[in-house]
Amino acid sequence: MSIHELNAPYEQDPTYQMAVKQLRDVAELIGLSAEVVEVLRHPEKLIQVRVVVKLDDGRLATFIGWRSQHNSALGPYKGGIRYHSNSTAGETVALSMWMTWKNSLAGLPYGGGKGAVRVDPKKLSIRELEELSRKYFAAIAKEVGPDLDIPAPDIYTNPQVMAWFLDEYSKISGYNAWGVVTAKPPILGGLKAREISTGYGVALVAREASKRALGGFDERTVAVQGFGNVGSYAALYSAQWGARVVAVSDSQGGIYDPKGLDIVKAIEVKSKTGSVINYEGAKRISNEDLLELGVDILIPAAVENVIREDNATRVKAKIISEGANGPTTPEADKILYDKGVIVIPDVLANAGGVAMSWIEWSHNRMGCILTDEEALSRLDKLMTQNFHRVYDEWQRKYLDKPMRTAAYAIAVDRVVQAMKLRGWI
Numbered sequence: 001m002s003i004h005e006l007n008a009p010y011e012q013d014p015t016y017q018m019a020v021k022q023l024r025d026v027a028e029l030i031g032l033s034a035e036v037v038e039v040l041r042h043p044e045k046l047i048q049v050r051v052v053v054k055l056d057d058g059r060l061a062t063f064i065g066w067r068s069q070h071n072s073a074l075g076p077y078k079g080g081i082r083y084h085s086n087s088t089a090g091e092t093v094a095l096s097m098w099m100t101w102k103n104s105l106a107g108l109p110y111g112g113g114k115g116a117v118r119v120d121p122k123k124l125s126i127r128e129l130e131e132l133s134r135k136y137f138a139a140i141a142k143e144v145g146p147d148l149d150i151p152a153p154d155i156y157t158n159p160q161v162m163a164w165f166l167d168e169y170s171k172i173s174g175y176n177a178w179g180v181v182t183a184k185p186p187i188l189g190g191l192k193a194r195e196i197s198t199g200y201g202v203a204l205v206a207r208e209a210s211k212r213a214l215g216g217f218d219e220r221t222v223a224v225q226g227f228g229n230v231g232s233y234a235a236l237y238s239a240q241w242g243a244r245v246v247a248v249s250d251s252q253g254g255i256y257d258p259k260g261l262d263i264v265k266a267i268e269v270k271s272k273t274g275s276v277i278n279y280e281g282a283k284r285i286s287n288e289d290l291l292e293l294g295v296d297i298l299i300p301a302a303v304e305n306v307i308r309e310d311n312a313t314r315v316k317a318k319i320i321s322e323g324a325n326g327p328t329t330p331e332a333d334k335i336l337y338d339k340g341v342i343v344i345p346d347v348l349a350n351a352g353g354v355a356m357s358w359i360e361w362s363h364n365r366m367g368c369i370l371t372d373e374e375a376l377s378r379l380d381k382l383m384t385q386n387f388h389r390v391y392d393e394w395q396r397k398y399l400d401k402p403m404r405t406a407a408y409a410i411a412v413d414r415v416v417q418a419m420k421l422r423g424w425i
């Protein structure tokens with residue numbers, strides 16, 4: 001039986017379908033055969049585990065988790081692990097496919113992978129979270145490793161969770177395996193600059209795109225949806241580099257001040273009270289309103305599928321820098337392109353995190369120490385070069401399509417070339 005006849009259980013997932021649609025569009029453009037698309041639209045391996053945690057009150061709770069290893073033609077699988085109550089196998093597969101393209105586009109020696117546990121981590125105590133993290137990682141330990149699959153944080157996971165992963169893996173493997181995860185706490189081989197790196201890169205590409213398309217970044221207005229790790233640093237660096245951040249939001253809602261927000265204050269308010277909505281002196285707005293503000297630059301840095309067919313026509317920004325993975329649907333992409341909006345795709349815009357992960361990992365492997373300044377300057381160079389390379393290629397060859405198409409064409413082609421050289425296809 002050929003794979004065409006197999007119906008993988010994740011195929012109905014809308015995020016997965018969106019990733020496949022993007023792949024099919026680019027395949028047509030660069031002339032990939034249906035067979036190669038069939039190979040690329042599935043992960044090489046999808047691991048599913050059940051994790052049983054003994055809760056503080058003595059009850060048992062069972063959680064389901066996945067690790068999707070999409071493609072390893074360019075190197076070990078690489079990508080984060082998220083803890084989210086809406087996670088599904090299909091979403092995890094889609095995210096792992098996007099990691100393949102992201103790592104390829106950034107020229108990193110990695111394939112793509114992604115993991116998830118379906119859990120609301122906010123409902124767990126620290127001890128419960130530690131038990132969940134250790135048991136999940138123990139369950140996938142045979143399938144990961146510094147040369148095999150290197151996880152990192154994603155939504156609601158952080159350096160502390162990476163420390164538990166590292167420790168669990170080191171116990172099982174019998175050695176200190178620094179290279180098995182990235183974004184570790186600095187004292188355990190991580191880099192302090194990793195924390196800011198994704199948001200830094202998202203702001204950096206917005207800045208570079210503004211220079212090319214809007215004549216500069218100074219005083220350009222910016223709205224940021226999502227104020228977690230990515231959104232907060234994207235807002236902070238945008239402000240630091242001269243733009244005016246007029247709106248930010250988190251899951252509870254948003255704030256707007258046309259004169260510009262004090263981002264340091266917003267970060268403080270968020271960490272003290274749990275939400276930016278408690279920032280005083282700004283107008284309260286909803287997450288939906290934020291996307292439709294009359295700003296120059298919009299940074300969706302929360303979750304998938306927020307800019308869709310039904311609201312894309314109302315987006316007024318001239319540039320969108322995708323901090324989140326998959327915030328714009330393919331239908332919305334087309335509408336935005338027709339309106340002349342430049343969408344810097346996620347695989348390009350938010351690659352700063354995984355690029356910094358690579359800097360950390362390569363130094364771990366050599367046993368070297370790197371200062372934060374050195375790490376950040378290397379990231380800056382990599383992201384800047386990468387952005388202009390893709391932008392130029394877009395202008396030169398694919399201007400009749402969204403920038404995402406140019407990014408995908410470069411990324412998918414590199415993976416396919418590696419697969420051919422290895423004799424896989």
Ligand code: GLU
Nearest residue numbers: 079080152154353354357
């Ligand atoms: N989770 C991040 C992403 O989606 C980072 C992955 C990594 O550092 O491996 O790109």
